[in-house]
Amino acid sequence: MAKTTYYVPIGPIHPALKEPIRVEAEVEGEKIVKVDVKRGFAHRGIEYMGMKRNAIQTLYLSERICGICSISHPYAFVIGSEKALGIEAPHRAQYIRPIIAELERIHSHILWLGVIAHEIGFDSLLFWTWKGREKVLDVLELITGNRINYSMYMIGGVRRDLKESHIKALRDMITYYWEFTEHMKEVFLSDPVYKARTRGVAQVPKDMALKLNLVGPTARAAGLRMDIRQDIPFDAYADIDVKAVVPQDIVGEARGDAYDVTMVRIYEIEQSLDIIEYCIDNLPEGRILAIPNYIALLNKIKKTEGEGIGAYEAPRGEVIHYFRYDGTRDGPSVWKVVAPSYNNINSWGYCLLGAEVADIPVVVAYIDPCMCCNDRVAVVKDSTGKMLDYSYIHKRAIEKTRMLEKELGVRR
Amino acid sequence: MTLTAEEIFDRLKEELGDAILDYEIKEYKTGVKKPRTYKEVWMEIDRSAFRRAIEAIFKIEYPHLHFITGEDIGESIRMIYSFGLFHEHPWGEVSIIIKFDLPKNELILPTITDLMIGAETNEREIREMLGVEFDGLKNKRHLFLPDDWPEGKYPWRRDEYGVDDMIKHTHKSVKEIREERGEQSG
Numbered sequence: 383m384a385k386t387t388y389y390v391p392i393g394p395i396h397p398a399l400k401e402p403i404r405v406e407a408e409v410e411g412e413k414i415v416k417v418d419v420k421r422g423f424a425h426r427g428i429e430y431m432g433m434k435r436n437a438i439q440t441l442y443l444s445e446r447i448c449g450i451c452s453i454s455h456p457y458a459f460v461i462g463s464e465k466a467l468g469i470e471a472p473h474r475a476q477y478i479r480p481i482i483a484e485l486e487r488i489h490s491h492i493l494w495l496g497v498i499a500h501e502i503g504f505d506s507l508l509f510w511t512w513k514g515r516e517k518v519l520d521v522l523e524l525i526t527g528n529r530i531n532y533s534m535y536m537i538g539g540v541r542r543d544l545k546e547s548h549i550k551a552l553r554d555m556i557t558y559y560w561e562f563t564e565h566m567k568e569v570f571l572s573d574p575v576y577k578a579r580t581r582g583v584a585q586v587p588k589d590m591a592l593k594l595n596l597v598g599p600t601a602r603a604a605g606l607r608m609d610i611r612q613d614i615p616f617d618a619y620a621d622i623d624v625k626a627v628v629p630q631d632i633v634g635e636a637r638g639d640a641y642d643v644t645m646v647r648i649y650e651i652e653q654s655l656d657i658i659e660y661c662i663d664n665l666p667e668g669r670i671l672a673i674p675n676y677i678a679l680l681n682k683i684k685k686t687e688g689e690g691i692g693a694y695e696a697p698r699g700e701v702i703h704y705f706r707y708d709g710t711r712d713g714p715s716v717w718k719v720v721a722p723s724y725n726n727i728n729s730w731g732y733c734l735l736g737a738e739v740a741d742i743p744v745v746v747a748y749i750d751p752c753m754c755c756n757d758r759v760a761v762v763k764d765s766t767g768k769m770l771d772y773s774y775i776h777k778r779a780i781e782k783t784r785m786l787e788k789e790l791g792v793r794r
Numbered sequence: 795m796t797l798t799a800e801e802i803f804d805r806l807k808e809e810l811g812d813a814i815l816d817y818e819i820k821e822y823k824t825g826v827k828k829p830r831t832y833k834e835v836w837m838e839i840d841r842s843a844f845r846r847a848i849e850a851i852f853k854i855e856y857p858h859l860h861f862i863t864g865e866d867i868g869e870s871i872r873m874i875y876s877f878g879l880f881h882e883h884p885w886g887e888v889s890i891i892i893k894f895d896l897p898k899n900e901l902i903l904p905t906i907t908d909l910m911i912g913a914e915t916n917e918r919e920i921r922e923m924l925g926v927e928f929d930g931l932k933n934k935r936h937l938f939l940p941d942d943w944p945e946g947k948y949p950w951r952r953d954e955y956g957v958d959d960m961i962k963h964t965h966k967s968v969k970e971i972r973e974e975r976g977e978q979s980g
Contacts, residue, residue, distance in 0.1 A: 422938030427949065465822060473826045595859050595912025606882060608858065613878070613887035614832060620825030623884065666826065691834070691860070691876060691889060702860050704874065718863040718874075728912045 385410055392742065394423045399746065400497075401449075405730065409739060417734045419727060429717050436712040437463060437537060437683050438676060444703075445531050447719065450493060453486045454696030455719065456535040458703040461616055462692025463537045463714075466705045467683060469673065473666040475539035476617040481552070481661045482526070482534050483694075484654040488559065489518045490697035491647045494747075495570065498644065501743040502579045507569060514562050521555045524548060524786055528779055537679060538672030547792040549662050556655050563651050570644050580640035584733045584745045587638055594728040598699020599650065602628050603643040605636030610695035618661055627653055640744050684712040698722040796886040799833035802854060802879060806837070806890075809850035813843030834889040841894040845904045848875075851890060852909055855879050860889065862916040864924045866952040870895040871924055873903070896926065898953075905930040923950040 387410050394402035402423035408416035428447055432440040441463075444455040457479065464471065471479075492515040499507035519529050525548050526532035534540055570576055586596065591604035601608055609626035611619045627649045629636040636642060673679040687709035694701050699722030706716040733745045763769050786792075797805070799819050807814060816838040821831050839847055851857050860876035874893050880886040896903065905928040906913045917928045918937040925948040936943060948955050 418933075418935070420935075420941075422936075422940070425938045430949070465820075470823070476826055592856055592858075593911050595910060597858075608881045612884045613881050614889070615885065616824050618826060620830060621827040625884070626882075664827070691891070693860070693889075702876070704861060704863055704876070706865070716863070716865045718861055720861045724915060725912060728915060 387415060390739065394420075403727075405734070405742065405746070407734065407739075407742070412738045412740075414734050414737055414739065414742075417731050419730055421727070429719055432717045433714060436680055437707075437714065438680065440713055440717065441535070441537065442533065444719070445533065447721065448696075450530065451486055451490055451696050451698070452531045453483050453534070454694055454701045455703070455721075457483055457696075458692040458694040458701045460535050460537050460692070461694060462690045462703045462705045463683075463707075465690030465692065466688040466707050467537070467686045467690075468688065469538040469682075471539045471617070471672055472669040474543075474668045475670045475672075477661045477665050478540045478544055478670065479535065480618045481544070481658050482522070482532065482540075484657045484661075485518055485522050485525075487654045487697045488651050489515050489522070491651050492518070494647060494697075495566065495644065498580075498640070498744070498747050499570075499576075501747040502576070504576070510569075511566070514566075517555055517558055517562075520786060521548075521551050523779075523783060524551055524790065524792070527783055529782075536671060537683075539670050541671070543670050544662075544665065545792075547790065549665075551790060552658060552662055556659055559651065559655055563648060563655075566648050566651075570648065571641075576644075577641060580644065580744065582637075583640045583737075583741050584643075584729070585637060585639040586729055586732065588636065590732060591638060591729075594732060595725045596699075596729055597725050598695070598697075598722050599643055599646045600699065600726050600729060602626055603636065603646050604638030605630055610693050610700050614693055616694075618664075619657075621664075622657060622660055624653070624657070680712040683707060685709060689716075696722055699726060796880040796883045797854065797888070799835050799888050802888055802890065803835050803837075805854055806835075806847065806850050809853075810839065810843050810847055813840045813846070814838070815840060830885070832885065832888075834891065836891045836893070838893045841896055844892075844894060847892055848906050848909065851877055851879065857881075857890075859910060859913055859916065862913070862920055864896075864920055864926065864950065866924070866950065866956075867895070868953075870897045871901065871926065872896075873920075873926070901925055902927045902929055904928070907931060922948070924948050925951065925955060 387408050390407045390409050391404065392407065393399050393404040404420040406418045406420065407414045428443060432443055435443065441456055441459050444459045445452045447455045492511050496508040496511040499511065522532065523529050525544065526534050526542060534542060586594070586604050588605040591601050591606055596604065605628055607626040607628050609624065611624040612626050615624070627646050629642045629645055632645060632649060673682065686707055689706040692703040701722060702720040704716065704718040705714045708715040730745060734742065737745060803817065803819060814837055818836045820834045820836060823829060823831055857877040857879050858881045860878055863874050865872045872893060872895050874891060876889060876891045879888050879890060903926055905917060907917065908930065914931070914933060915937065917931050918933065920926050921928055921931070921934065922936050922939050935941070946955060947957055949957050
């Protein structure tokens with residue numbers, strides 16, 4: 383009897399996917415023989431919107447590109463804009479920026495660890511990791527006033543200063559996470575079930591990672607020592623000499639599978655703790671904004687002609703923004719965004735060929751895909767599907783901040 | 795062994811010669827306690843030398859593709875390719891940005907997917923958004939746009955091939971559009 387292949391369409395809406403994307407697989411028995419990925423189900427043309435607005439409005443728009451990393455895109459935005467416009471951020475701001483960025487890396491990595499645990503069917507592990515993640519979200523909320531979309535960065539500095547009470551909360555958090563990561567190493571890396579489920583799954587060798595143009599933890603797990611914070615350092619990272627975390631430095635070899643990605647992410651949390659500690663120990667005094675008057679800033683942008691590239695190592699990989707200011711309007715005339723998932727999704731086609739149907743969730747989850755980044759939109763809805771409006775979310779955020787301040791004994 | 799921005803430029807100059815129309819080595823200061831500088835190579839080349847330029851970059855070291863983008867500037871489309879060389883070396887990465895103009899009556903470029911498979915995503919996006927055809931690109935299916943997107947409409951174009959006539963109804967309700975057309979609503 384001749385072999386028949388079957389067509390298995392997964393998505394755009396599917397329980398294994400948190401966001402819409404379509405994986406079209408052709409299977410022969412349990413084995414996948416052909417695969418194609420279709421994106422764009424949440425594409426709203428944010429770049430086009432940005433080219434119609436002024437630079438400050440576009441900066442906040444860039445914050446909404448990604449659903450959870452709301453620092454990555456603004457960071458690349460401010461770096462690219464500062465290069466194009468010739469503005470230098472004050473030293474204090476250059477140290478505050480990495481603190482917020484690393485806090486976000488911690489929460490993003492812990493979130494991913496929960497997701498991968500869920501994908502392999504370990505739901506109690508999901509709840510435990512996400513409970514641990516609350517601590518960093520509380521600190522972020524204390525410093526910026528929000529759990530997500532912090533509105534912290536500005537072209538030429540940051541908008542809020544760090545207070546003594548914030549530094550105290552940061553130090554408490556660092557102590558907490560040193561203990562927490564030790565536990566995570568035990569439950570993820572030493573667990574035989576986890577190892578059996580992820581070793582050899584979604585494996586990408588080093589040369590293939592380079593050819594597929596992979597970025598971030600996905601590329602580092604394959605053994606590529608690439609990290610924007612190390613290769614093109616900026617702000618306080620230039621003082622720290624960050625080293626890319628690769629599996630060969632930890633266990634002696636890099637296999638580039640889902641297990642190695644887990645290892646890279648857990649060790650990167652520890653690296654982030656070190657960076658935060660360095661920044662708060664060496665925080666310079668002084669101003670936090672180069673041009674505090676926004677009207678003056680927009681006027682300067684309107685008169686300046688220039689182009690620049692902003693690169694930042696987001697939790698998932700590098701984010702690149704290209705800008706051209708043409709000197710006729712107060713916003714970018716060209717704005718191109720490249721998010722990490724844009725490149726990392728390339729690995730799906732490679733990993734899924736020859737894999738089994740049951741491995742699809744792990745392959746899909748191991749790069750920490752972000753369709754919002756890829757397609758560029760985020761909408762907030764409550765459990766009933768009602769869209770939450772600004773005033774309601776703002777009210778809830780203020781209530782929570784007040785409660786936190788009371789608990790931690792912060793006086794305004 | 796890494797090369798500096800100037801050395802990389804010299805190598806490219808050897809390969810490309812007069813095809814480099816304009817160049818600039820941009821220098822940026824970074825760091826607070828240990829101030830240092832890093833450089834980027836910005837080049838404007840003749841479009842006929844595009845493939846040679848890419849091959850010259852691949853000859854120096856296998857690069858990392860940052861992005862491919864384009865801008866509609868009226869008579870032609872300005873293409874921008876950005877590569878990162880020596881990306882595994884601390885402080886060593888040098889960005890090379892190549893720019894060239896592509897006239898609108900001849901929107902065709904050789905693909906680079908034979909050198910780097912990962913460039914497929916970028917090329918497919920440019921193809922559907924700007925209408926630039928890539929010679930040798932195997933998978934020509936739409937990436938972000940729906941499969942049934944009308945032929946000859948390119949969202950990033952600012953001319954008659956753009957989507958102006960498609961988006962002018964965006965803020966109207968179906969009822970209003972029908973009334974405008976003289977159709978019965980309901």
